[in-house]
Amino acid sequence: MAAGIPARIKICGMRRIEDIEAVNAVRPDYAGFIFDSTRKRYVPFETARELTEHLDPFIEPVGVFVNATVNHVLGGCQMAGIRTVQLHGQETNEYIGELKRQADFPLRIIQAIRIETRADVQRAEKSEAELVLLDNGAGGTGAAFDWSLIRNIRRPFILAGGLGPDNVAAAIRAVHPDGVDASSSLETAGFKDPVKIKNFCAAVRSAE
Numbered sequence: 001m002a003a004g005i006p007a008r009i010k011i012c013g014m015r016r017i018e019d020i021e022a023v024n025a026v027r028p029d030y031a032g033f034i035f036d037s038t039r040k041r042y043v044p045f046e047t048a049r050e051l052t053e054h055l056d057p058f059i060e061p062v063g064v065f066v067n068a069t070v071n072h073v074l075g076g077c078q079m080a081g082i083r084t085v086q087l088h089g090q091e092t093n094e095y096i097g098e099l100k101r102q103a104d105f106p107l108r109i110i111q112a113i114r115i116e117t118r119a120d121v122q123r124a125e126k127s128e129a130e131l132v133l134l135d136n137g138a139g140g141t142g143a144a145f146d147w148s149l150i151r152n153i154r155r156p157f158i159l160a161g162g163l164g165p166d167n168v169a170a171a172i173r174a175v176h177p178d179g180v181d182a183s184s185s186l187e188t189a190g191f192k193d194p195v196k197i198k199n200f201c202a203a204v205r206s207a208e
Helices: 017-026 045-052 069-080 095-103 118-126 167-174 194-208
Strands: 010-012 032-033 061-065 084-085 107-116 133-136 157-159 179-182
Touching: 017 032, 017 045, 017 133, 017 194, 032 045, 032 179, 045 061, 045 069, 045 118, 061 167, 069 133, 069 157, 084 095, 095 107, 107 118, 133 179, 157 167, 167 194
Parallel strands: 010 032, 010 179, 032 061, 061 084, 084 107, 107 133, 133 157, 157 179
Antiparallel strands: none
16 A cells, blocks of 8 residues: 555445445445345345445445356346456356456456465465455354464455454554455444444544
8 A cells, every 4th residue: 555545444344225325424435235145135136236326436336256156247247237256165266267358348347355364365466356355264153363473475455354443554654555354343232333334434544
């Protein structure tokens, strides 16, 4: 992250109009919609379309897919009105290339990489996605990974895993990500908490 430029903010797991209202109030850079039906925060494409219609135009909606077919991803993007996808499975560079070749609309790709070893960092460096998101090895656990593994990474990245209002500023100062991502830490009783979202965004923007 360049000095003086705030880290971008991604809030994932939008499910309700109340979630949209909460992010609209503080305007993070990205709002994530999870399209994997095995995940707790899953929403159908039709629901995501309804929600994105109320999303502040400043905020980029992101569709999160896990090991989905190319047709499913592209069809879902068209249905939900989404042009940025996050791949959160074992997708390869060949798969990313096929997505781009078959898309008949401008498509931006974020690839989530589960960081457990230095080999995972090397995979992230070689990803042909526009941006990589580095997460805990288990993915979606709300736990951090060993940040020492990414100390010398040679590309911009979004940091995820275990980040919340109380520790995100320290994380930014420690590893200098270009963006940060949070979901479960911004919830109360299983639903997005507007106060936690507000505090998270404020902490990111105040981090040196």
